[in-house]
Amino acid sequence: MKYLLILGLSxxxxxxxxxxxxxxxxxxxxxxxxxxxxxxxxxxxxxxxxKVLLQKLKNLQQGKTRTATGTVMxxxxxxxxxxxxxxxxxxxxxxxxxxxxxxxxxxxDPAGDGGS
Numbered sequence: 859m860k861y862l863l864i865l866g867l868s869x870x871x872x873x874x875x876x877x878x879x880x881x882x883x884x885x886x887x888x889x890x891x892x893x894x895x896x897x898x899x900x901x902x903x904x905x906x907x908x909k910v911l912l913q914k915l916k917n918l919q920q921g922k923t924r925t926a927t928g929t930v931m932x933x934x935x936x937x938x939x940x941x942x943x944x945x946x947x948x949x950x951x952x953x954x955x956x957x958x959x960x961x962x963x964x965x966x967d968p969a970g971d972g973g974s
Contacts, residue, residue: 877949880942884934894953900927904953912947919943 881887890896894903903911918928918935938946 877942877945880946881949884937886934893955894950895955903950904955906951908947908951911950912944915943915947 889900896902
């Protein structure tokens with residue numbers, strides 16, 4: 859039983875990692891943002907329910923879209939097989955913005971910046 863749990867967790871982690879790679883490889887982050895937070899007028903993926911995302915992906919795979927920019931998504935959605943579609947919906951539903959704590963650790967020296 860213990861081994862099944864470890865195997866299941868490993869597969870879950872692998873699926874999430876491979877969906878992240880696919881998300882970046884297909885340049886989804888160019889329009890939807892690195893964390894699905896949306897860039898400009900593209901739909902926000904972060905915070906959407908898995909069931910909703912899965913249905914939207916399936917609609918796109920059938921060529922259904924309500925927006926002109928949605929036509930771009932049809933080819934991306936059609937490139938996913940059934941398992942990838944399910945896994946992508948799961949991955950997208952779990953996206954959260956991550957800001958490293960050490961992001962602003964560099965000391966700020968206002969001298970010489972024009973006094974702004």
